[in-house]
Amino acid sequence: MTKRIIFGGVAILLVIAAAYAAFFIAPEERTMGLIQRIFYFHAATAWAGEMTFFVCFVANLLYVWKRQPKYDWLSVSSAEVGLACITVVLITGPIWAHPVWGIWWTWDARLTSTFVLWLLYVSYLLLRTLVEEPDRRAMLSALFGIFAFLDVPLVFFSIRWWRTQHPQPVIMGGSGSGSGLDPTMSKVFFFSVLAMHMLAAFLIVERYILEKMKSELDFLAREVETQ
Amino acid sequence: MSLFSNTAVLLSKELRTEFRSRELLTTTVVFILVVLILFSFAISPTTEESREFGPGLLWLAILFAASLMLQPCFLREQNNDTLSSLRLAVSDPFSIFLAKLIANTLFLLLTELIMLPFFAIFYNVPVLPEFHWLLLVLSLGSLGISIAGTALSAISAQARMRELLLPLLLLPLLTPVLVVSATVTVSLFERVPIVKGKGIAFLGVFDVVFLTALWLFGEYLLEE
Incomplete structure (x- = not known):
């Protein structure tokens, strides 16, 4: 219990420190001004969300391989946390885009594939609510999770190669993001990335414990019923 | 090669079941026709626009039709309680999937070919040159x-609300197919040679990736 409190405390302190750094330590961007500071939050959450979905994918594979319920608990926990992260990304994105690009949304590769990613994991969680039997639910959702994760790069490249008719908007983050950034900016950014990963990890652990208790409770309820 | 002989037997069973009634094919053809006509009411395109948007609408109609057409694929087996005997009959459960997916591809292709003349007339596109x-x-x-x-209909057949669930699972997953096929089809009508090769290769990659995944994980989909 104390371990969990310390873990949570550290994660929350890191997020607060990252917010402070984003507002007061990072220098102001020349053309975009104040609104650019949302980037530390936006891109860091996106990275954490993608990492979380990767955890979900690995947990799905492990479930299919080992058939232990703990991998199912891990996959549902990480899928939910990842979905929360991506939701934050999809909300903060337009907040930044509106003043900078002048539009809320464009069907650009990165935006669109993030949105499809979000839809896929919404379907994943929906599927889980629609299968009663726990073992079947775990197996079917693990398999759908694997298909969904395999689909993500295909979605990204299909849209990137065939659907981006607009001139590429300037999006920071992604691979090689450090290259064009001011050193302080990049330090603050990687600190935010760390903070968001810690927060996501903390949430996954908590959600995992909850899922574990839930399945134990279900098991006990069935025991009582049969007696 | 027991995989191929099993698949061949199962495929002939799928085809025979369908061609005995032709229910699936008839309904799907009519469905695509209705959707295509409704699309043109909804956006009332000019000749120029219909060439530009037509292929996208055609693929969208195919996708919707497929998400309905694939429903009975495993549901029928489940309702008739034939799935477990099917699994006992074959050595490799992948042959069940292989037979079903080949049958579904043939049905889809057939409906598309029946639809193509109507599409060419309504949307004013030259389908013959390419x-x-x-x-x-x-x-x-x-x-x-x-x-x-086929993979997802095996999943949705085991869930509640299956009629709604299948399109919900399937349509986001098929985004790459929609994007690429629609773009390549437009480029065929407008005679843009660049997109063609790369797009067709991409579709091939999509097929290979998912076929491999189905081959690896298919047997787990059919457990009871």
């Missing part, structure tokens, strides 16, 4: 739809 390429795109696209759709 017909062999069009046929290739239709085949690869339908194969991709059928591979993913």
Whole structure:
């Protein structure tokens, strides 16, 4: 219990420190001004969300391989946390885009594939609510999770190669993001990335414990019923 | 090769079941026709626009139709309680999937070919000049739809609200197929050679990725 409190405390302190750094330590961007500071939050959450979905994918594979319920608990926990992260990304994105690009949304590769990613994991969680039997639910959702994760790069490249008719908007983050950034900016950014990963990890652990208790409770309820 | 002989037997069973009643094919053809006509009411395109948007609408109609057409694929087995005997009958459960997905691809392709003249007339597109390429795109696209759709219909058949669930699971997963097939089809009508090769290769990659995944994980889909 104390371990969990310390873990949570550290994660929350890191997020607060990252917010402070984003507002007061990072220098102001020349053309975009104040609104650019949302980037530390936006891109860091996106990275954490993608990492979380990767955890979900690995947990799905492990479930299919080992058939232990703990991998199912891990996959549902990480899928939910990842979905929360991506939701934050999809909300903060337009907040930044509106003043900078002048539009809320464009069907650009990165935006669109993030949105499809979000839809896929919404379907994943929906599927889980629609299968009663726990073992079947775990197996079917693990398999759908694997298909969904395999689909993500295909979605990204299909849209990137065939659907981006607009001139590429300037999006920071992604691979090689450090290259064009001011050193302080990049330090603050990687600190935010760390903070968001810690927060996501903390949430996954908590959600995992909850899922574990839930399945134990279900098991006990069935025991009582049969007696 | 027991996989291939099993698949051949199962495939002939699928085809015989369908061609005995032809229910699936007839309803799907009518469905695509209705959707295409409704699309043109909804946006009332000019001749220029219909050439530009037509292929996208055609693929969208195919996707919707497929998400309905693939419903009974495993549901029928489940309702008749034949799935477990099917699994006992074959040595490799992948042959069940293979037979079903080949049958579904053939059904989709057939409906598309029946639809194509209507589409060409309503949307004013020249389908004949590049017909062999069009046929290739239709085949690869339908194969991709059928591979993913057959796998997911095995999932949705075991859930509640299955009629709604299948399109919900399937349509986001098929985004790459929709994007690429629609773009390649437009480029065929406008005679843009660049997109063609790369797009067809991409569709091939999609098919291979999902076929491999189905081959690896298919047997787990059919457990009870």
